[in-house]
Amino acid sequence: MSTNDPQQQMIRDAMQAIAQRKPGKTKLVYDKTKRTIVAVAEGSQTPRALNITADDADMFAVATVSSVWLRQNWPQLLAEGNVRCQFSSWDDGDALTQCNLGPLPSASVAQAAIILAGGGASVDDVTLRIDLKPIKEAEATPSDFVAPDGTWYRASGSNSEQSVSTIFADVQPELATRRSGILETTILADKSVLLIGLGTGGAHAALELAKCGVGRFALVDRDRLSVGNVVRHPGGISQVGRFKVRVVRDLILEKNPDAAVTTHVLDLNFASKEELKKLIAESSIVVCGTDNRPSKLLVNQLCIEANVSAIYGGAFRRAFGGQVLRVRPKVSPCHQCFVAAMPDEASDVEISSSSDAADIAYSDLPVAVEPGLSLDVLPIANMVAKLALTELLKDKPTTLRALERDYDAPWYLWLNRPEPATPYSDWPPLSESSDEMTINRWYGIYFDRDSECPVCGNFLSNIAANYGLNLDNFSVPQSAAGATSMPVPTED
């Protein structure tokens, strides 16, 4: 396609004009009598004219440049006349997105140069060139770029075939504007969330928090993304084999490029306790999405010791439902209070991988892997994220503050379906019930903190008081090795 044909060039210019047009002034029409494109006042009737819509104008490739990156590289651009960079080339070059905008470039990357007037002599080898031309501030539109020295520039891009519309993206201000109606604060940028367990639920909660503007994340998980995970996990098939912490880190950065994310491939056990302790101490809140009791209880123990609030989310088997527990240390019941108080069906956990099954199996009997649908895990992950957000914004003047009144219970229960052979199997249909319990509603449930809890209560002093024991004198019978008449078990 030649760009020298004058009529084609006229159409291109007109269509670029419509793409960059300010609203509320004029519109472009194709005047059939004049056989040309003209601008008419918005709202005026123009018979024998064909309206041109933004859709019609959408025939150019679009290049998106990072304003932050360009401002940072402005001194080099001034000194050398051009600066080189790379663009993800999506959809056969239809969209060219500067790689610096996010963590995940496309498979095909275009070499590019951004050029100031007269600085393009040495850039013949690039696929995409973006020329910057100074303009008067009065002419500037939102699609123009303002340099660090206050000068305005308009960009015109081109590749070997055609001109390319150029857009400058100022990522953080744009994202912040979209959130500000509800969150009305930038306080989340300084908050740090530790997510432990990045299965489907944990990963979704992490992404929701990133979209809300949470600025710091620490991610803990031991597993790699497998093909079987892909039907539920936000990570996609192209990412299979990577550790989930790194997959989720990149997805977070796709949503909030300024977030600080650290990743920790860790098994949760006594050996990793010290590292975990350190991560908890640095966190504003902990979100625990592991699906076995020992790891949740370990996190609970460390969070109570560190006085850090935690949200525990979990799905029941095949995700027929799920529950969320919010623990405010020594104020609301802790996870130990919860497991000691709840009947066994409350810990009817989902078993979503064979390693979970191995952890849960106490015997030689195989335990079936019973994962649920993403569809059924998401309501629970959403609730986890909302409760975490409400904790992070506690006492801050935002629209979400109203939720502090509603989210007053420590424990939340959700049912996706009335699973047979559970206490929920005969819940009535949604249409029949306005006050009985039904599926697809959150229930906030009160239960009391156990004042004699061994983790958050006075377990030891209570027993000591009952038996008249002095805890300062904690001695038990001494026994030297081999002194007992009984043979003892040995470990390798």
Add this chain to the structure above:
Amino acid sequence: MWTTEQRQRLYVEHETLQREGFTQFSVYHNKDNDTYYASGYATSNSGRRYGLYITIPSNYPHARPMMYVTDPLPLLMSDGRRLAALGLSHYMHTLEPSSNGMVQICHWREARWHSGIMLFKVFLKGHLWIEAYEQHLATGRNLSEFVGTMAETA
């Protein structure tokens, strides 16, 4: 290695055993290597004596202690085979044996353990297991058929 709270807990465990009618069991401190264990002899209804030994893990009480039958050794099944040779067995309520061939009783499995469970309850489950084991010896049927009372609630 042990926190003061852990040492206090073990002291409270020992005293609770004495006060709840489990005086045949004690918590012991091995001063040579600063480890703790709990042990003693359980006597079955039929009058036989069994040695029970509980190892105390370093994250106790948050981590599950392990309970072994130390005596008689080896412990045999009704057909004369060594019970420890089964290893992990749902039907006999056993976990991996010690390296010197002692049967490990499954009292609470890992996924059901929590720090509110006290050692006297673990010894109680040891007692129940021994009664079921003797039923197995008498009938040849699986031990798991006799341990309905070992329901995992605490």
